[in-house]
Amino acid sequence: MEQRMKVGVIGAGAVGSACLLSLVLRRSAREIVLVDRTRKRAAGVATDVRYGATLAGAVDVRDGDYADLAGAALVIITVGVNEKTGGATDRSDPAGRLRLLDTNARIYKDILPQIFKAAADAVVLVVTDPPDPLADFTRRFGFKRVLSSGTFLDSLRLRFHLAQRLNVDLHSVDAQVLGEHGTSEVLLWSGARVGGAPVLSVLGRSEQERDEVRRGIEREVRYANITIIEGNQASQYGIGMVSARIVEAVLFDERVVIPIGSFNPKYGVTLSLPSILGREGWSRSLSQRCRSKNAELFNAAPMPFAALLPGSIAFSRASGSWRARELIAITQYRRCSPSRSLQCQRRLVRT
Ligand SMILES: NC(=O)c1ccc[n+]([C@@H]2O[C@H](COP(=O)([O-])OP(=O)(O)OC[C@H]3O[C@@H](n4cnc5c(N)ncnc54)[C@H](O)[C@@H]3O)[C@@H](O)[C@H]2O)c1
Numbered sequence: 001m002e003q004r005m006k007v008g009v010i011g012a013g014a015v016g017s018a019c020l021l022s023l024v025l026r027r028s029a030r031e032i033v034l035v036d037r038t039r040k041r042a043a044g045v046a047t048d049v050r051y052g053a054t055l056a057g058a059v060d061v062r063d064g065d066y067a068d069l070a071g072a073a074l075v076i077i078t079v080g081v082n083e084k085t086g087g088a089t090d091r092s093d094p095a096g097r098l099r100l101l102d103t104n105a106r107i108y109k110d111i112l113p114q115i116f117k118a119a120a121d122a123v124v125l126v127v128t129d130p131p132d133p134l135a136d137f138t139r140r141f142g143f144k145r146v147l148s149s150g151t152f153l154d155s156l157r158l159r160f161h162l163a164q165r166l167n168v169d170l171h172s173v174d175a176q177v178l179g180e181h182g183t184s185e186v187l188l189w190s191g192a193r194v195g196g197a198p199v200l201s202v203l204g205r206s207e208q209e210r211d212e213v214r215r216g217i218e219r220e221v222r223y224a225n226i227t228i229i230e231g232n233q234a235s236q237y238g239i240g241m242v243s244a245r246i247v248e249a250v251l252f253d254e255r256v257v258i259p260i261g262s263f264n265p266k267y268g269v270t271l272s273l274p275s276i277l278g279r280e281g282w283s284r285s286l287s288q289r290c291r292s293k294n295a296e297l298f299n300a301a302p303m304p305f306a307a308l309l310p311g312s313i314a315f316s317r318a319s320g321s322w323r324a325r326e327l328i329a330i331t332q333y334r335r336c337s338p339s340r341s342l343q344c345q346r347r348l349v350r351t
Pocket of ligand 1: 010011012013014015016035036037038041078079080081082083100104107110111126127128129130131149150153181234235236239
C-alpha cells in the first residue's frame, strides 16, 4: 500500500505555527502544507520554518491553498479564536472553552467544504477549541476519520505533575485524563500508577496530605491553559508537540494506545478514552473502570456535574451510576448542534 506522508496544517497562528515546527523537528512527515485565510501569513511562517528545517532532515514545507491538500494523509485544523481572544480565561466560568464554540463552528462551516473537496479521505485532527464538539461537527459534515486532540495533552500534564511530586522520571508514571478537553475532564486517580504501584498509595503520608496534593495537582492540570495564557497570551507549544506525536502514530501506523478524542457510539459524542491509534486514525477505545465515585470526583470542576460535557457522561457510565442530571445532560448534548450547546450548558448549570 502506498505510504502517504503528507500533512496539511490549517491555520498559521500560534498553534498552527507550533504544530508545523514540531512536525519538522520531530520529522513526523515528509511534506507539510500550511494554509491560512491570510496567505501572506502562511507564506511567512512556512518560509521561516523552511530555512531552519534544513537542519532537521528531509521535509518539504510550503504554504498553499486548500487544493494543495490533495494527497494529504492527515489534516490538522487549528483555525479559530483562542481562549484569550474569545474571553474564555475565567477559571470560575463553567462554560470554559465552550464559549468559543459558536464562533469557531461558524469558521468550520466555512473551511470544511474546502478541505473536503481536496482531501475527503484524510484523517482530520481537530485542535481548535472546544475540540470535542467541533470534532462531532466535522464528522457530521462527512469526514469519516475524525480525531479530537482531546485529553492527550491534559494526561501529559497530569503525568508531569505526578512525576515532579514523586521525584521520578515521567516515563515511570502512567496516568490518564479522560472525557472532554475542558474543565469537566476526569482525572482518573484510581488508575494512576508509578512503577506499577497505585499513585494514591504513595502520594502522601496521611490522608490529609494526599488530599492536599491531589487538590493542587487537579488545579494545575485543569487550568493549565489559563495559567499559560496569563503568561504568554496563547498556549501553543505543548499542543504543537502533542499534535506532531498524533501525526506520527497515524502516519507510521503505530497502533499506540493514548487518550485521544474520537466519536464514541456508546455515548453519542466525541470524548477521550484510551484508544488505539494507527493509520486509519482511531480504531478502538478501551473502556475504563473507576474504582469509586469519590476517587475520581475528588475536587472535580467547580460546578460538579453541572456541565453537559462528555467528561461527566464518561465518568457516570464508567462508574455505573446514572444520575438524573447526567441523563438530562446527555439527552441535551445529543440534541444540540454545536452552536446550540453553549445555551444548553447554561440551562443545565442553572438546574
Ligand atoms: N486542543 C487544544 O489542546 C488547544 C490548545 C491550545 C489552543 N487551542 C485552540 O487552537 C485555536 C487556535 O489558537 P491560536 O492561538 O493559534 O489562535 P491565533 O489567533 O493565533 O490563530 C488562528 C489562525 O486562524 C486563522 N483563521 C481564522 N479564521 C480562518 C478562516 N476562516 N480560514 C482560514 N484561517 C482562519 C487566522 O488567520 C489565524 O492565523 C484556538 O481555538 C485555541 O483555543 C487548542
